[in-house]
Each structure stands twice: as C-alpha cells, then as structure tokens.
Amino acid sequence: MSKRIILNETSYFGKGAIKEIVNELKGRHLQKILVVTGENLLKFGIATKVTDLLKNAGIDFEIFTDIKPNPTIDNVKSGVESCKKFNAEAIVAIGGGSIIDASKAIGIIMTNTEFSDVRSLEGLAETKNKSLPIIAVSTTSGTAAEVTINYVITDVEKKRKFVCVDPHDIPVVAIVDPDMSAPMPQGLCASTGMDALVHAIEGYITKGAWELTDMLHIKAIELIAKSLRQAVAGDFDAREEMALAQYIAGMGFSNVGLGIVHSMAHPLSALYDVPHGKACAMMLTAVLKFNASSTGNKYREIARVFGVQGLEKMNKEEADKAAIAAIQQLADDVNIPKHLKDVGVKESDLKFLAESAMADACTPGNPKDPTLDDIINIYKSIM
Helix, strand or coil: CCCCCCCEEEECCCCHHHHHHHHHHHCCCEEEEECCCCCHHHHHHCCCCHHHHHHHHEEEEEECCCCCCEEEHHHHHHHHHHHHHHHHCCEEEEHHHHHHHHHHHHHHHHCCCCCCCCCHEEEEECCCCCCCCEEEEEEECCCCCCCCCCEEEEECCCEEEEECCCHHCCEEEEEEEEHHHHCCCHHHHHHHHHHHHHHHHHHHCCCCCCCHHHHHHHHHHHHHHHHHHHHCCCCCEEEEEEHEEEEEHHHHHHHHCCCHHHHHHHHHHHCCCCHHHHHHHHHHHHHHCCCCCHHHCCHHHHHHCCCCCCCCCCCHHHHHHHHHHHHHHHHHHCCCCCCCHHHHHCHHHHHHHHHHHHHHCCCCCCCCCCCHHHHHHHHHHHC
C-alpha cells in the first residue's frame, strides 16, 4: 500500500521570521487580507507585531477576532461573513490552534461555497478547491495547525467537537517565530507543550505510523522531553526548541492520524470547555496503559529518548511502565491536573463522553481497538 505525505508549501523558522509575511503576500500579489487573531493577542501587542508590518507595507487588512478558545460553528460563520464583506484575498492567522483551525474552516468555505453548512466539513470532506491562501503565524507551541491538514470545530448545539481532514485547508505559508510564542503564560506553555507531546506519541504508535513519520515523532518526543520544563519556566531557548518540536510532530501526525487520547479529550473540551491541550495531557498516560499491549517496543524507544536509565535490563512490561512513568512525571512537573473531577467532570456524563469518543474521527487510528466500556473505564480510572 502506498503512503502519502502532505506538508505546507513554505515555512520560515527563527527569530524575526514574521518579516517574511510581507514578501510572501507581495510575491503572491495578495493585497486585501483578513487578519484572524484573538483580542488578547492584540491587547498585549503580539498580533500587532504582524499588523504593524502590514501597515508599513501599505497592505490593506481587516481584523477579525470573534473566535472562542474552542472555535464554534458560529465563529466560523461570522468569519466567512467578514471575509466576504471585506473581499479578502487571503487570511493571515495569528494565534494558536483555535485561531488557525477557525481560519482553515473560513478559508475552505470561501472557495467551496457548497460547504457553507459548517457541519458538512466533518471527516473527509470532498472539497474541490484549495482554501483561500492562509499564512499561519503560530503563537503557541502545541497544535502545529500551521502544518497540518486537520482542524477541529465545536458544535455547541450538539455538545461535541468534530474533526475535519482536508488537504485543501493546509496553510500555504507557516511562520514559526519564537518571538511570537515567547510571551505565553506558564500554564498555556505547559498545556500546549503537552499537546505537542500527545501528538508526537499518538502519531508514533497509531496504526498508520511508518518509518518516515516514526523518525519525525521520536525526534519531537526527544525535544519535548528535554525542553518543556525549561520552556514553562520561561527559558527562551527552550521555548524556541518547543516551537520546532511541535512543528515536527505536526509534520508526522497530520499524515498518519492520532488515537483515543484525542478522541477522549475532544468531548471534554466540548462539554466542559477544558482547553484542548490540558484535556489531552490529562488523558495521556491512562490511554497509554490501555494501549501498551499493542505497541510493540515503541514505549521502550520513548523511554530511551526520555533518558530512562537501565532499559537494557528491563523486559517489555518494565520498559512500558518506565516510559509511562517518565511521561507522567513530566506532566506533573508542569502542573497538569491529574483528575477529571478537578476540571468539573461528572460521573453521570461518562457514558455520553464515551459515546462521543467512540464516534470521533481519531478513534480508528488507535493501536488497540476500544469498546465503549473500555473508554468508560479509562475515564473512570482518572476521575
């Protein structure tokens, strides 16, 4: 069976990379830009680093900020209306996964009007046209939305999140500038960094994993294991490494899928508004315990890049436990909550959460096929 790799066209890395935005827009003859960002990113002068560049270059732009941390169908519809009203030729998305995900949905609907019902984008939507050009500027180090073909939208009415997978949505340019992610608060740095680790680990063990994506994922895991603690503490060099690590993880998982960590985290975000990265981080080791019997020696490799000593003397079960313990220690060190009750989850909701997880687009990629009872029991194990 053939294997496919899809990446964005162009990426820029390093301090000052945002300066390339003007050259890219002018080189593509794009003059009317919808800037999609968050109010706080404007308020605290992060998004303005980009809008100032556009002003100075004489590029006409409109700002759209009506996006929630878990972007909704209504957010997407409002963005489409703003895009149409301004006659935007392209989108510059400045933010984390929520901003970039919403921008992908907006950009796809703008060029594929038959999908104006946002719910119709769920799963593998058969769009015909590439999205309106998107330049994605990441301000967090977790989702890698700037390099993936995936995005997630919240259906408030049905209390669920749905995953959209579409090669036409991928940004044409990704900007990974550590100056844009350096101001992240510690809590956000921790949750988005753990999200990147989840992407790398799930992509490494998913059913679709193969040699090329394994290479990307194990390197991302190594970088995150080495850098996340210092990044949360505010070290700039570590935050730069995290910015790279999350991008590398995105290159991999975008092409091979994820698993039930994400399936189980999505309804937590939809029902309780738990930030996506935190929800994923809370589910990670409980799911890894469930999956251990179906992952071969991959946990041993994870333990190795985490720096676990004495692996050569350990059998599979011992190595698996050592890897899971090292991952949990990292989560503890960056203050990820351990129990679902700490984020308001009610035991009476577990069946609904589990049913939503079973229906999630990420579930088929899990290395071990779960039953509904399996999912309920995993939730219960960390209540």
